[in-house]
Amino acid sequence: GCTGGGSSGADQKSTLTVLTPSSTFLIDPASSQNLATTSLSFLDRRLTTWDVKKGQDAKVVPDLATSTGTAGDDGKTWTYTLKDGLKFSDGSPITSESIKYGIERSFSDQLQGGLSYHKTLLEGGSDYKGPFDGESLDSIETPDAKTIVFHLNKAFGDWPWIASMPAFSPVKESNGNPATYKKAPITSGPYKVQSIKDGTSVTLVRNKYWSKATDSVRTAEADQVVFQESQNQNTVVQNLVNDTGSFKTAFGAQYLGASDLAAVNGNPSAKSRLATSQAGPIQYLAINTRRGDLQQLKVRQALEYAVDKKAYLVASGGSNAGAYASTLITPGIAGRQDYDLYPAPESGDVAKAKSLLSSAGVTGLKLTLLTQNDAASLAEAQAIQQGLKRAGITVTLKTEDVDSFSTDVAKSNPDFDLALSSWQPDFPSANANISPLFDSSQIGNGNFNLSQYANKDVDTAIAAAQAEVDQTKAQAQWAAIDKRIMQDAPIVPLTYAKNSFLHGSGVGNFFIPSFPAYPDYMTLTIEQ
Amino acid sequence: MTAVRFLAYRLAGIVLVLLLVALATYLVFYLLPADPARLSCGKPCTPENYAAAQRYLGLDAPWYGQLWNYLSGIVTGRRFGSGTGVVDCPAPCFGYSFQLSTPVTELILTRLPVTASIAIGAAVLWFVAGVLGGTLAAVRRGRALDRAIMTVAIAGVSAPAYLVGLLAILLFGFTLGWLPTGGYEPFTEDPVGWFVHLLLPWSALAFLQAAIYARLTRSEVIDQLGQDHIRTARAIGLTERAVVVRHGLRNALIPVVTVFGLDLGGLLGGAVITERVFSMQGLGSLLISAVGTTDLQTVVGVTLFAAFLITAANFVVDVVYSLIDPRVALG
């Protein structure tokens, strides 16, 4: 070891470093879309959280609450009781009012942008404008300091999952001003914020009032967690491959691109430190079902056959980066059934596509494909382009930066025929897989039914499945809906992406659960 | 023109230019397809959420109204939200970043040290290297040294900045492991770390600029060495070195210094590619990421700041010009 001097004493703090390309760490839970297993969960606890284990489906488990929720009134009322002895990082007790206040904040104008499923479900939510002017949301009741009751406007079986979202974190009313909060949040999780260097780093240190006894998920082994922001992905990968110095106890928060994967594959030491998810988020080609020839089912079906999924998969990084997809519900979601309505070789069935087109009476089809302009998306879009070209379909690429893309793709009358997109459900239920993409209420206005797919039968079936509290019954319903939608061919499922992450040799228990396709930050260990 | 009138005239000019810049920036971004309200609307995006985001971002006003709000905010300051959630942006408020929920002034102030460190260090490096190289080449005009320096210089102006930076990282950062591959340490916290982290960005940025300055200096020095007063300097028995430095270079520096002032002013507004390549969070990165997230107010604020630096640099250059060239009077 190092014999330099006494400075590297035994009491040296263990530091976990997270290398992220993002330049901002949105600390406010009210406007966060963070997964329950990543960054923000270091700081905040929610009513419920996710328990993910290698090789097992994700489960929703109690966090601050003693249970995942008790449904009443056929799933329209949900009641939670808080555990004993919960404290904020300033030593004050966590009460049900502070959770209510946290949720209320997410309704305010200033704190938009987070996961907002609860806002449409809570009764009176659409008129509520947040707590800052003294108003409160009556559909959240706090009969005592440890009990909180939610009144929904419709039955919703997945509410326990909703209660795991960032907005369900407690916020002290004295700490609620958005400007103060983001500089010095009073937290409920195992860590609190020590310093924030804008755009550069955020350092977390232990919250001594967090007690492991009340937390069934977080292990919080590191004494300190440092988020190194604005990292160049290339540099991150190279540093992690080299595995020296502080990079030993670091990992990259961004999944590896095709070139990074190729580089890691050629380096056995690095390869052993690569964690690859199972096939997960669906990558798909959305077909705008309201445009021109694409209104015809046969034309859309022709696309299903014409697409060259092999070129697409290679373009996204080969077999390390995904597996061929044919269904809407992604692997890792309970109740998924595998099927393929449009069986074809990996490179597609050009002949079949052509015959479908000619039977639809369509020739010289010209389509625009909307895609983001980063290197990876462009490579994938070109793979689609050349695939369809084989069937005589001319595709023009329309490339946009990520924001314009997000805006344009989610407009009410979008200006594209095809769009490349992907979907990672916000919680591991087929509901989160299907309803945001195919429910007709999710067309336009910034929502994600990119195919403009509207089918009354499907809408009704989705509503029924959502209201079903019995999970096994619900799962069967979702599987049926999946197939029903694919008969209409509103999208071409391309691949289920596999996300790969690289970590230093000093980071232990680094794995990627079947859902979500991200490493679980909460249970990492530090080996020095 | 008297000094006071000159000053007033230039100040009015600066304000006018800045107003035009603000107008242009607002227009460009107004036309941009990306909709900030939609982007900060949350998931799923309901009409209520969307309206709330629009209200908060001030996007419910027409673009000129927004511009007016922005401009008047500089004088009066602005407040967002209400009740216990109110957020203040005190005057002079050069915008408020909703994405980062921080006043733009504060953002600029925290990012400026990074950019200034890059820009000033690189500027010193390229100025010294460029002027030295250019002078040597001019004195040895047509000889091997001139050829060598000009070959490097021409390669320097031909090499894309991003390539030089990336190759430098690959070589010195990864292959040799001598220097860190990116990031920034504040000087106040770790002077050595500051220097070590900046060495590569300085060199990468200075390589291109030094090449330009070497070429510029060379042609100016050659030009000066052909002037009559050089003959006088030789005729009074000055050493060749004194002739070149005291009379040739001193005069050649006048145009070089003016260009230098403008370059430095431009660079302080953000060294976009350098910051991006070296993962440094200066004004350039701030601006690029603000463009990326359609953070309009930040874009306008930083652009205004950059434009201000340019016009200020112009002003300083004019003043300096009148100081280093006795033939020139302000006006």
Add this chain to the structure above:
Amino acid sequence: MTVLRHLRHDPWALAGGIVVLLFVLAAVLAPLLTAIPGQDPYRYHLDALDDSGAPRGFGGGISAQHWFGVEPLSGRDLFAIVVYGARTSILVGVGASAASVLVGVAVGLVAGYFGGWVDRVVSRVVDVMLGFPSLVFMISLTAVVAASFPKPLLIVLIIGFFGWPSVARVIRGQVLSLRSRTFATAAEAMGAPAGHVLARLLLPNVGASIIVYATILIPASIGTEAALSFLGVGVPPPTPSWGRSIGDAVAWFRVDPAYLVFPGGALFLLTLAFNAFGDGLRDALDPRVSRGRRSAATPVVDDRVVPNR
């Protein structure tokens, strides 16, 4: 022609000119050149790639069919991409420079000739534009314009738009000193209208520097196009572009250095050649004019045309 004679004695410039010529030829004859190995820049060769999308074999898959190897992730022929990329680069470089020179010369002539407030306004605008974070605005502008607008033309216009100020500055400086030369006064004394002086006297006299300037602007524009493509807002794929290839290749450098070497080398070589040729031309035409006081601040050929730093 003395210019040609001069250039003949300048090996650098000569080499530069020849390399430029070769590139132009390659670009023009791209279909013929790539037909020799039987390639085009659009066809995928997935069999040339391994499981992770990286090219198989030595030097990024160099072979008799693929002279420069193949592109990772698609297996497209890199030689064809580089040769066709030359079309994009040269077209954009020349087009954008032409646009810059056109506007810059017009503005510079007018500002230098009329002087007064016209000149003051133009000078300020030029100064601000030179220091503007132009790359950022190029990025936003590419997004602003309707998608139906042809993208290559848009790139040309945008680069041209940000290129004119440096031209205008130089031309203005020259016109300022030309205007005080006796032959301009003589024309005025003859009763020549402004149009005559501008078009018949001043324009021909700045002609030499316009040519020289164009040759220096072209490599700068090529570099800017590459930088834009590098940032993902250049000419849309699958049209080959060196900048996009370089941008992609940087990430692949560790696995497949050849992917960076060929387009990067081509870009560097062409830029270098244009610069060398431009320098030689500048010496040959030697547009050095006697300088006025303020215009002494304006180098005859302004090197500050490289916007990306």
Add this chain to the structure above:
Amino acid sequence: MTEGAGSPVLAVRDLVVAFPGGAGRVVDSVGFDLHPGRVLALVGESGSGKSLTAMSVLGLLPPTASVSGSIRLEGEELLGADRGALRRVRGGRVGTVFQEPMSAFDPVYRVGDQVAEAIRVHRGGRRAALRARVAELLAAVGLPDPRRIAASFPHQLSGGQLQRAMIAMAISNDPVALIADEPTTALDVTVQAGILDLLRALAAERGTAILLITHDMGVVADLADDVLVLRRGETVERGPVRRVLLEPEHPYTRELLASVPTLVGGDVPASAPAGRPVAVLEQAVVSYSRRGRTLRALDGVDLEVRAGEVVGLVGESGSGKSTAGRALLGLAPLADGGASVEGVNLRRAGRRARREVRARIGTVFQDPASSLNPRTTVGWSIAEPLLLHTDRSGDQREERVAELLDAVRLPRDFARRYPHELSGGQRQRVAIARALALDPALLIADEPTSALDVSVQAAVLDLLADLQARLGFACLLISHDLAVVRRLADTVVVLRDGRVVERGPTARVLSEPADPYTRRLLAAVPVADPGLQAARREERRALEVQP
């Protein structure tokens, strides 16, 4: 050279300077001796090798030049001497004074500092001591208020002041020899006279040997003891100044002397009958504002040029001569008073009328090299007025250009040449042809010969006189050279600081000047006869002591 007693300070033998390429030997076997207290003048037309000869003494030739022969300074060989030795000589034992004092000083340093630098290089010294020495030197060259001069930047001083400072710099280390390359060419005659006095005093009082380079025979007569005439790099004639100027042996020398315009002898043109007034200035005032101050370049000038008449406008530099011409062209806006040409009032005329008036005026500018567009053919330049003011066809224009070339006695095929392919005299003829293209009623000739060699100058003046006699236009001849005016003008108008101080028939004004200013101006013009010039010098001195 027989007159030089004792050993020469500087002995040049068989000097050959050659350049690679077409130029070949530009100085060919030139030799001379320089003796203490004596002035040797090197004369010859432009390009004859005068400057190169002088520069080779100090090793200041361009690096491309190859030199052979011998140059000995007090017995020490300078040709091929090492750099250090040469440097000690430069500015030490040999001082130099250059033409164009404006550009011979470094614009960014104070004049005093530059003089001090010259001393410090050779002798060192502390600041204060240097400063005192500089002031002393500046006073010695006749500069009043030496401290102010020392603290000034070159652009803040006049040409005469700078040239004196230059001489102060050259003598700062008490040189044994002084090289003066055209030391007075750019200066006014009155200033020139002062500088020449100063140089003469140097030779007489300090015993400095002076090598004087000039093309002005008057200057030679005024200052030189010996003369050496160069032609295309070769020595044509040499000898004591009296002999060479008064009894030239070589035809070239004779030709050179014959073409010198003179203030004495020869004939003054008889006053032509006065026609109608073509151009009139009435109480004209033109003012320029510069750095907040206004300067009246013309301050109530009355001027009338009648058809068929040549009016000579003379005065020192900056007296407003060119401004008067510009006022008649409408190029300098009048602040007060009136200007009219051919009855058109220029102050009130609109843009169109003004252009039409300009079509009636031909202008010949001072500098033939720069008054023609370098990018177009000579033919195009001559045709330019036709293009602007007539609707003649291309053929007709060509025809007219040919006529005009005939008129100025140039071959017709010159129309296809470019200005740089012509000599200075030829270019000036082209400029005259252009001025005549539209048969002007008024010809304004602003210093039409000042940039030309004497021989060429004479030819151009003859041509002008001839054309004026034939075509009968009114002519305003602007010149600082009284001899030139004497040769052409019927009437002379003398300007000083924007005011007319004297006017009248040429013969009268130049022979019996009424105004003291005119008298001083006349007296300061050197004539190419050493004896006569010595007498004129005394006259001038007498004038100077008068207030």
